[in-house]
Each structure stands twice: as structure tokens, then as C-alpha cells.
Amino acid sequence: xxxxxxxxxxxxxxxxxxxxxxxxxxxxxxxxxxxxxxxxxxxxxxxxxxxxxxxxxxxxxxxxxxxxxxxxxxxxxxxxxxxxxxxxxxxxxxxxxxxxxxxxxxxxxxxxxxxxxxxxxxxxxxxxxxxxxxxxxxxxxxxxxxxxxxxxxxxxxxxxxxxxxxxxxxxxxxxxxxxxxxxxxxxxxxxxxxxxxxxxxxxxxxxxxxxxxxxxxxxxxxxxxxxxxxxxxxxxxxxxxxxxxxxxxxxxxxxxxxxxxxxxxxxxxxxxxxxxxxxxxxxxxxxxxxxxxxxxxxxxxxxxxxxxxxxxxxxxxxxxxxxxxxxxxxxxxxxxxxxxxxxxxxxxxxxxxxxxxxxxxxxxxxxxxxxxxxxxxxxxxxxxxxxxxxxxxx
Numbered sequence: 001x002x003x004x005x006x007x008x009x010x011x012x013x014x015x016x017x018x019x020x021x022x023x024x025x026x027x028x029x030x031x032x033x034x035x036x037x038x039x040x041x042x043x044x045x046x047x048x049x050x051x052x053x054x055x056x057x058x059x060x061x062x063x064x065x066x067x068x069x070x071x072x073x074x075x076x077x078x079x080x081x082x083x084x085x086x087x088x089x090x091x092x093x094x095x096x097x098x099x100x101x102x103x104x105x106x107x108x109x110x111x112x113x114x115x116x117x118x119x120x121x122x123x124x125x126x127x128x129x130x131x132x133x134x135x136x137x138x139x140x141x142x143x144x145x146x147x148x149x150x151x152x153x154x155x156x157x158x159x160x161x162x163x164x165x166x167x168x169x170x171x172x173x174x175x176x177x178x179x180x181x182x183x184x185x186x187x188x189x190x191x192x193x194x195x196x197x198x199x200x201x202x203x204x205x206x207x208x209x210x211x212x213x214x215x216x217x218x219x220x221x222x223x224x225x226x227x228x229x230x231x232x233x234x235x236x237x238x239x240x241x242x243x244x245x246x247x248x249x250x251x252x253x254x255x256x257x258x259x260x261x262x263x264x265x266x267x268x269x270x271x272x273x274x275x276x277x278x279x280x281x282x283x284x285x286x287x288x289x290x291x292x293x294x295x296x297x298x299x300x301x302x303x304x305x306x307x308x309x310x311x312x313x314x315x316x317x318x319x320x321x322x323x324x325x326x327x328x329x330x331x332x333x334x335x336x337x338x339x340x341x342x343x344x345x346x347x348x349x350x351x352x353x354x355x356x357x358x359x360x361x362x363x364x365x366x367x368x369x370x371x372x373x374x375x376x377x378x379x380x381x382x383x384x385x386x387x388x389x390x391x392x393x394x
Contacts, residue, residue: 003035014039028059085335117143127318155250164241173229176209187237255305318344325354
């Protein structure tokens, strides 16, 4: 398969065929980086000309323009673009980034992803990538970790750590969405009828899809069965988690997926892994400078901190936004969540012209226009909403 179609895959061995007589748009630095990084154990290159292969693979095909040779824009200029995005005016924000040489266009997605990974790893700072597409987030996380490991910034040894991943079901009232072993946190329980206390956690023991019932084991060891479609308040204020494994190494950048008030950790905070104990304990250094030891229970509420779906709510040194232009155009409201004091922002996409085009009016806006009312949506700042985190203890 092509390296483009192999995105997101990992193989023990990779056999790469590079023909030096092929076009420069095919045989270049980014192709080699993406193709070879598929391998976890062994990679071998087959070519028609070993003498010229090195020179061909060193070819840089990044687009350049006169604006690329301007001095680096100041933080104040970046914050002008950030302010436009936060005011729900992505056209102005994109235009300002273009003027500052902070937009990078790539027609081939694998080239764009490789460029983002190299840009992230090119500076030792607190950077984060924002990508709306889940497949790209997985691919970029692997590319970035591979590059950091090749630079010696990640330890060569990794440890498999269990984490709890929040499940965003389309229909949480449907029992078949759940699986035995899932953990469910109930903000509002059903203590009288089912013995499920408020603000408690239970483990799913079995699922009866036909009867649409779940059987759970509560923290005190009791069992309860209920229909999630009938207990609307309980289901509507519950959060389901599923256990997955993550390979962690010393030097890894992580983010917390829930709030722990006792440890003064908020959901979305970042940290670096400094120690991984055999007993499941993690020693981490928070971005705020505090070093703490995470218990095995606390360590289940973490995730890789390299690539996020939406901008973080905390300060970081750099934000790299990536995605095909249609994807970014559909998620423009996420730009309104950029941290107001973001000092470095870059955009990697396929065609920035789609981001500067006027957005199509929504049904509500059209209705307002028909009634003679100007919606003036672009001038309304996005509301700042802070979600209350869930307590540790699943």
C-alpha cells in the first residue's frame, strides 16, 4: 500500500520501496518520514539507486512565499488573530495568520501530518496540536512520539498503563452501547429504588440488549439492574468509561481527563512523566511546576497530551492547528475556545481560502433575516463555559 493509505497503522516490519526516478512530489523527506515511522521493530529500504537515494530523500517540498522570510511575528500580532477567532470571526483570524506567515498549506495529507509532527518536535517547549479528526489525532500522536523517541526525549522503554476513556454514546439510553467492565459514574443516582447512590461509581457486570437492561456492581459490592431508558435523570447525568491500554515512557507528555480536587488537578491540565513505578504509581511534573505522585487509581484518568480535539483551556507555549480545510471549516466554533493569551499559533491545512470564505447562514439566522432582524452572529463572543469535573475513584 502507499504510505498515505497506511496512515494510522503500525507494523513490526516495514519494507519501503523508493524509486529515485520518481517525481520529487513522491520521493522526499516527508514521504520517507511517514513511511518508515510505520515500523515498530524493523524497517528496510529497497531502491534502484542507493548512491542518490539520500539526496532525494533530503528534498524539502514545503511551499514557501515571500512572507516566509519576514521576521517572526510578535506575540501581540498572534493575539490579534486569536482575538478574531475568539470573536467568532475565523475569516479575519485566518487572514491575520496569513499575513504573519503562520499558515502552511499541503495538498497531500501525509505531508501535512509529517510537517506538523516535525514542527512539534522541533522545539523543546510546551506545545499542543489541535486536530478535529480522530484518525489524524491517533496518527499524529504516534508520529510525534516516534520523533521524540528518535531525539532521545522519550525513554526507549515503555510501560503499558491502563486508562479509562470516556465514552460519548450517541444514545446512552440504549443498553447495547455499554459493555461488561465499563465503569459508570452517576452524578444523580437512584438510591431508594436501585441502591445506586448519588455521586457514586459502579462497574457493569452484564448487558441484556433485548430487555435493554444493565446489571452493575456498586462500590459497596451490591448488584443492581435497571433500564437506562427509563431512568432518564440517572442516565442523563452519568458518564461511562472504558478501559484501554496506553504505552507510556519517561518524558511522555500527558493530560488529565478528570478533576482531582485533593491533588489540585483540573481536567485538561498538562504534565510530563518523570517516573513509572512497577506498582502502577506515576511520578509527574505538572506545567504549574508542582511534582506529584499519582496512585494507580489517579493514573487511570490520563491521556496522551500531544494532540487534542479542541484548544486547551490552559496556557501552552504553542498551538498547532491541523486538518483538511473542509474539516476545519466545519469546526470553526472550536477556534473561539483558544486561550486568550496564546502567544504562538500556526495553522496547517489543505487550502486556507476555504477558511476565509463567508460561512453559510444557519436556519436560525435565515429566520431572523426574514423577520427583518440582523443576527450579527459574528460579533457575539463565544460563552466561556467551564465543566465541573468528576471526582477520582473509579
